Amino acid sequence: MHTDREACYQAVKSKDRRFDGVFYTAVRTTGIYCRPSCPARTPALKNVSFHPTAAAAQSAGFRACKRCLPDATPGSPDWDVAADVAGRAMRLINDGVVEREGVDGLAAALGFSTRHLGRLLTDELGAGPLALARARRAQTARVLIETTSMTFADIAFAAGFSSIRQFNDTIREVYASSPSQLRGRRTGSxxxxxxxxxxxxxxxxxxxxxxxxxxxxxxxxxxxxxxxxxxxxxxxxxxxxxxxxxxxxxxxxxxxxxxxxxxxxxxxxxxxxxxxxxxxxxxxxxxxxxxxxxxxxxxxxxxxxxxxxxxxxxxxxxxxxxxxxxxxxxxxxxxxxxxxxxxxxxxxxxxxxxxxxxxxxxxxxxxxxxxxxxxxxxxxxxxxxxxxxxxxxxxxxxxxxxxxxxxxxxxxxxxxxxxxxxxxxxxxxxxxxxxxxxxxxxxxxxxxxxxxxxxxxxxxxxxxxxxxxxxxxxxxxxxxxxxxxxxxxxxxxxxxxxxxx
Missing domain, CATH: 1.10.340.30 (Hypothetical protein; domain 2)
Structure with a gap:
């Protein structure tokens, strides 16, 4: 889907929520990426690129839109329809296999070498397994920051980060906000x-x-x-x-x-x-x-x-x-x-x-x-x-x-x-x-x-x-x-x- 620029742009222009999670829109002039239904003004086609995953947009140097929270969308339904290696890998990554067993464990579970799996995921999803796992950790951490009263140390631990420093750096890079700033938007306890x-x-x-x-x-x-x-x-x-x-x-x-x-x-x-x-x-x-x-x-x-x-x-x-x-x-x-x-x-x-x-x-x-x-x-x-x-x-x-x-x-x-x-x-x-x-x-x-x-x-x-x-x-x-x-x-x-x- 993300390779068809005209189809993607039409979905963005119409704010079509059916495509949320299917692809992501990155805007070069602002440095942010959004879900297709983002209510912000539609950018010019020449200023946007389309990515198959949030991790791909992040790897390309874009940060998540604070208005539409693109990383909070459901996953792509195409993963279950095709059930190809990329889809199966995403399920395991979301289950925390990379945090528990590393990329080697993920590759072994899927029956591929680490190098081959990395190439395959980059081709299909725009990011390798480490970047995909990092995006999942960031999204889990954001949800916990905004909806719970857990300490930041506990959140970092729960989301799968190896250190508080890695947690802080990732949150700032992905959301252009510190954990404390995100907590200011907390909606629950x-x-x-x-x-x-x-x-x-x-x-x-x-x-x-x-x-x-x-x-x-x-x-x-x-x-x-x-x-x-x-x-x-x-x-x-x-x-x-x-x-x-x-x-x-x-x-x-x-x-x-x-x-x-x-x-x-x-x-x-x-x-x-x-x-x-x-x-x-x-x-x-x-x-x-x-x-x-x-x-x-x-x-x-x-x-x-x-x-x-x-x-x-x-x-x-x-x-x-x-x-x-x-x-x-x-x-x-x-x-x-x-x-x-x-x-x-x-x-x-x-x-x-x-x-x-x-x-x-x-x-x-x-x-x-x-x-x-x-x-x-x-x-x-x-x-x-x-x-x-x-x-x-x-x-x-x-x-x-x-x-x-x-x-x-x-x-x-x-x-x-x-x-x-x-x-x-x-x-x-x-x-x-x-x-x-x-x-x-x-x-x-x-x-x-x-x-x-x-x-x-x-x-x-x-x-x-x-x-x-x-x-x-x-x-x-x-x-x-x-x-x-x-x-x-x-x-x-x-x-x-x-x-x-």
Whole structure:
């Protein structure tokens, strides 16, 4: 997108908020960079350049606009559509891999040499991995400065800076302000050990529908839904945490929805990782306007898209947990699957001291499940031996990192690895890809709910799959709209075919 100067300039002239986060506009005469929708006067085309990331603009010597806060935009939806190396790298960088493992660790996770990865990211995103990680640290620090009462030392630590000096220098360079000057714009506060933030998502945002989806599947001890809030425990790289989200509908087309989020973290170094994982849960980088426009003329999906604007594909904060829950839920009701996961958690999960009532455990690790043994798993939870065998095999595979569900590996490779495990068929593998890997183009033609929603329009998986071809590359959203259209409240997320073979 950023290479098409005329298209970018037209978006800037029209203040089109749909392109916020897709590219950034740098103005040579002022030395600042902005989001396309910045309300400032549109500069002359000859004075601007366009950049694919905030890091690219910063690397070119521009500082962030204080008026439109361009670094606060949601990420590009193109990362999930293409799922190429650059997109996967951005997910890992936002998760804090560079701070934890260095550029060498990032390159190893993606299967490239450090030098090759640096060239690839510079070509695709306009900046190398260190610059991209630096931009992420600066943005995290700015949010904490402006919305909490944390000390600057704690903020530097939480954002991933190696020293106070590096923190101060970066803030001054990126924002042309000192940390103290940024704090003068503070809009919120925080108690000790508690972070109250707002997560940016593109609007419209169907928060109540997302809440309903999560509520039906909330695992006792791990997740709690009360009123319009969803809360859950988190397993993070340096410790544990809790997050509480206020999920309301935001109907403004093309704007930015701000989802209030409160975090409690045992280690502040996990701030960036916690933010990124919760954003995945919210499908925060989705462009709902683009999805709705794509389906606008479709006789089947168009009407249901207009009925629920801003519908999200619920992601997950932990790919391993989602995979285990998908296997647990095979061939049983949503309620039974939720209760079974709760039993598993109560017996084998890690107890935590959460500030919220009802949150008592972290979901069991893959290593714990791998060590159960088929007989123990089957006997403890009265599940078929074939499913117990699948559960234990999945735990062992995840513990070995094959497959890895952290969004680093190519999706096709992950799917093949999942299908190679006992008891995992196409429905389960694709459901995991949709929610754990964020694939926007998944469809489940054998799903009972899909069959019910398409009754009279397509008969059988082959016909359903053929019908869904017209919905690429947004078939995951078509699937969610079909599920949502079921007025009977059917438990639609269970596979029709046998998965335990």
């Amino acid at each position: 925080a108690q000790t050990g508690q972070l109250e933030l707002r997560l940016a998502c593109r609007a419209p945002f169907a928060g109540s529908t997302l809440l309903s989806f999560l509520a039906k599947r909330a695992v006792p001890g791990v997740e709690v839904v009360e009123g319009a809030t969803y809360a859950r425990t988190l397993r993070l790289p340096h410790g544990t945490g809790t997050v509480r989200l206020d999920l309301h509908d935001h109907d403004e087309r093309g704007g930015t929805a701000m989802v209030p989020a409160t975090f409690w973290l045992t280690d502040l170094r996990d701030t960036g990782a916690a933010l990124e994982r919760v954003r995945r849960l919210l499908d925060a980088d989705c462009d709902p306007v683009a999805v709705a426009d794509f389906f606008a003329e479709d006789a089947l999906i168009g009407p249901v898209t207009r009925a629920v604007p801003g519908l999200r594909v619920p992601g997950h904060v932990d790919g391993d947990e989602l995979a285990v829950r998908a296997v647990l839920g095979q061939q049983i009701s949503v309620v039974r699957a939720r209760n079974l996961a709760g039993m598993l958690t109560a017996r084998f999960g890690e107890p935590v001291d959460s500030p919220l009532e009802g949150l008592t455990h972290i979901f069991p690790t893959a290593a714990t499940l791998a060590g159960l043994g088929d007989e123990a798993a089957s006997g403890a939870f009265r599940m078929p031996k074939a499913r117990a065998r699948a559960l234990v095999a999945l735990g062992a595979a995840l513990e070995a990192g094959e497959p890895s569900l952290d969004r680093a590996a190519p999706r096709d490779d992950v799917r093949r690895a999942l299908l190679g495990l006992p008891g995992i068929g196409a429905w389960t593998a694709d459901y995991i890809a949709m929610r754990a890997l964020g694939d926007p183009d998944i469809f489940l033609p054998t799903d009972v709910g899909v069959r019910n929603a398409l009754a009279g329009r397509a008969d059988g998986p082959a016909a359903i799959a053929e019908l869904a071809e017209a919905w690429r590359p947004w078939r995951s959203y078509a699937l969610m709209h079909l599920w949502q259209s079921l007025s009977t409240g059917a438990e639609h997320d269970q596979p029709r075919q046998e998965e335990n073979g």
